[in-house]
Amino acid sequence: MARPGEPHQAAAILCDYLAELGGRELAELKNAAEVAIQVMGITFTVYSEGNMIDRAWPFDIVPRIIPLAEWQKTEAGLKQRVQALNLFIDDLYHGQKIVKDKVLPAEVLAQSANFRQQCVGIHPPNNIWAHICGSDIVRDKDGTLYVLEDNLRVPSGVSYMLENRNVTKRILPELFQTGRIQPVDDYTGQLYDMLVSMSPRPGDDPQVVVMTPGIYNSAYFEHSYLAQQMGVELVEGSDLVVDDDDVVHMLTVDGRKRVDVIYRRIDDLFLDPEVFNPESALGVPGLMRAWRAGKVALVNAPGAGVADDKVVYAFVPDIIRYYLDQEPLLANVPSYLCMRDKDRQYVLDNLDKLVVKPANESGGYGMLVGPHSTKKERKAFAELIKANPRNYMAQPTLKLSTAPTLIDDQLEPRHVDLRPFILSGKDSTYVTTGGLTRVALTKGSLVVNSSQGGGSKDTWIVDLK
Numbered sequence: 001m002a003r004p005g006e007p008h009q010a011a012a013i014l015c016d017y018l019a020e021l022g023g024r025e026l027a028e029l030k031n032a033a034e035v036a037i038q039v040m041g042i043t044f045t046v047y048s049e050g051n052m053i054d055r056a057w058p059f060d061i062v063p064r065i066i067p068l069a070e071w072q073k074t075e076a077g078l079k080q081r082v083q084a085l086n087l088f089i090d091d092l093y094h095g096q097k098i099v100k101d102k103v104l105p106a107e108v109l110a111q112s113a114n115f116r117q118q119c120v121g122i123h124p125p126n127n128i129w130a131h132i133c134g135s136d137i138v139r140d141k142d143g144t145l146y147v148l149e150d151n152l153r154v155p156s157g158v159s160y161m162l163e164n165r166n167v168t169k170r171i172l173p174e175l176f177q178t179g180r181i182q183p184v185d186d187y188t189g190q191l192y193d194m195l196v197s198m199s200p201r202p203g204d205d206p207q208v209v210v211m212t213p214g215i216y217n218s219a220y221f222e223h224s225y226l227a228q229q230m231g232v233e234l235v236e237g238s239d240l241v242v243d244d245d246d247v248v249h250m251l252t253v254d255g256r257k258r259v260d261v262i263y264r265r266i267d268d269l270f271l272d273p274e275v276f277n278p279e280s281a282l283g284v285p286g287l288m289r290a291w292r293a294g295k296v297a298l299v300n301a302p303g304a305g306v307a308d309d310k311v312v313y314a315f316v317p318d319i320i321r322y323y324l325d326q327e328p329l330l331a332n333v334p335s336y337l338c339m340r341d342k343d344r345q346y347v348l349d350n351l352d353k354l355v356v357k358p359a360n361e362s363g364g365y366g367m368l369v370g371p372h373s374t375k376k377e378r379k380a381f382a383e384l385i386k387a388n389p390r391n392y393m394a395q396p397t398l399k400l401s402t403a404p405t406l407i408d409d410q411l412e413p414r415h416v417d418l419r420p421f422i423l424s425g426k427d428s429t430y431v432t433t434g435g436l437t438r439v440a441l442t443k444g445s446l447v448v449n450s451s452q453g454g455g456s457k458d459t460w461i462v463d464l465k
Contacts, residue, residue, distance in 0.1 A: 010067040010462040017175060018062070023409040026061075030406055032171045033061050042163050044450055045218040057160060058455035063168060064403045064416060064437040068182060068463040074137070074145060074420070075431045077330030080320060082133050082422045082429065085150065085307045087323040089129040092306055093119050103322050104315055107339065111390045112312075113360045114153070114305035116268060118275050122292055122301075125198045126426050129301040132191075133422045134158070134435075138333075139401035146333045146398070148417065150316070152300065152308035154265050158421045159222040160456055161436040162187060162229075168458040182433045182461040188229040190423055190430045191263075195230075197426035198297035199260040206260035208232045209250060211240070213266050213282045223265050237266070242286030246293040261297045262287075268302045310393050311337055311359045334396060338389040347394045348385065351378040354394040355446075356385070369446060371397055400446060403457070405439055415440045417448050418459065434459035 002008045007015040021029075034056070042057040091098055092115065098104045109115060134155030136148040165184050169176055192208065199206035212223035214236050227234035233250060240259065241249050249256035264271065270280040272287040290296045306312070314335040317328045336343040336354070347354060356368040368381045385392045402413035420435030437459045438448035448454040 060457040063458040116303035119303035141399035153305040194425035
């Protein structure tokens with residue numbers, strides 16, 4: 001809302017539409033969305049007490065709205081950020097100039113959990129390591145957009161962005177007739193084109209596959225969805241072999257087929273038992289040999305997660321200045337690094353006011369949300385920080401923006417974030433039009449992760465011209 005009772009111009013059409021609905025009509029829309037999600041089979045998986053539970057995707061029918069002009073500035077900032085991160089990763093696996101120039105402290109790299117010594121000296125196609133990035137963005141009370149973190153290992157959620165739009169079109173079809181809501185359905189085409197551009201056999205008809213750990217992985221819905229939408233094979237490690245010439249083949253009923261590009265959704269350490277975890281049954285023996293020899297492209301490249309580190313995140317503005325000689329277009333959330341004595345003492349003295357994050361966890365696990373924590377939890381976290389300062393950083397609890405969300409039969413404000421996805425290909429960089437808006441369904445909560453009880457809603461980028 002621009003001010004109480006007055007919607008932003010971009011939200012006027014939606015607000016007018018909702019104002020004409022009573023509680024019964026809103027309930028019917030909500031029910032229609034839930035039926036659509038069931039019929040379309042949109043699920044996600046959570047781990048709970050050692051069990052895996054499939055749940056229907058939690059979806060709010062009221063979309064989040066962002067004007068196109070504002071989004072275009074955000075898009076430019078995301079492209080800048082990912083370009084710098086790719087240069088950063090490539091540097092770390094080659095000259096490490098940024099460390100020698102003391103822009104990145106040597107101890108950050110030395111204690112990085114996701115720096116892969118096995119990747120040193122390798123040149124992936126076009127020197128791109130992070131082909132797919134999902135950056136989390138939040139808006140503060142003053143309207144400023146901040147990047148909260150960059151997900152560069154195996155970022156998830158884009159399938160839900162696409163399905164949110166499909167569900168919304170089913171229940172609010174008349175609102176799409178003006179043409180002002182920008183489409184998102186070109187993502188899988190853009191993803192496929194990017195994957196093809198990484199093929200080591202340009203000019204041929206490259207074989208692209210999506211590699212999944214299998215049906216027990218929490219993101220299996222997304223793996224199968226993306227493979228289906230792109231029209232490529234969904235494979236597991238046991239479906240692939242590497243021959244004596246370091247060529248990767250897929251085992252099919254018609255014999256072996258050469259594979260050129262693997263969009264892998266398996267963590268580095270399980271990719272290749274010859275190089276990483278020898279006990280891994282999820283990966284393919286020899287896969288790293290094939291990648292090193294330039295016979296196959298791996299997306300994202302192994303080792304890209306070195307930049308997916310919440311301590312490295314704090315240096316991204318400096319990384320942009322160092323590699324691009326530009327000022328960052330998007331701001332970072334102010335961060336305190338516990339490896340610095342002064343910062344650590346401040347964090348320990350203010351645990352009740354800060355959000356403390358471990359460097360390499362994801363999905364909202366391992367965090368301390370100070371204002372919502374108990375004395376016992378803060379005491380335990382203080383010990384963790386003292387034992388391993390490099391592994392922790394902290395940020396102030398921003399007054400996150402809210403979006404109207406249907407709770408029972410009433411619209412109530414709930415905190416939201418946004419995860420756009422950025423594709424880096426041979427000749428271009430693509431950013432989704434908007435992204436996945438996640439919403440904290442519990443009143444007052446700042447935790448939006450679906451694995452922690454959060455939900456999601458469609459994101460509309462609206463052209464006002």
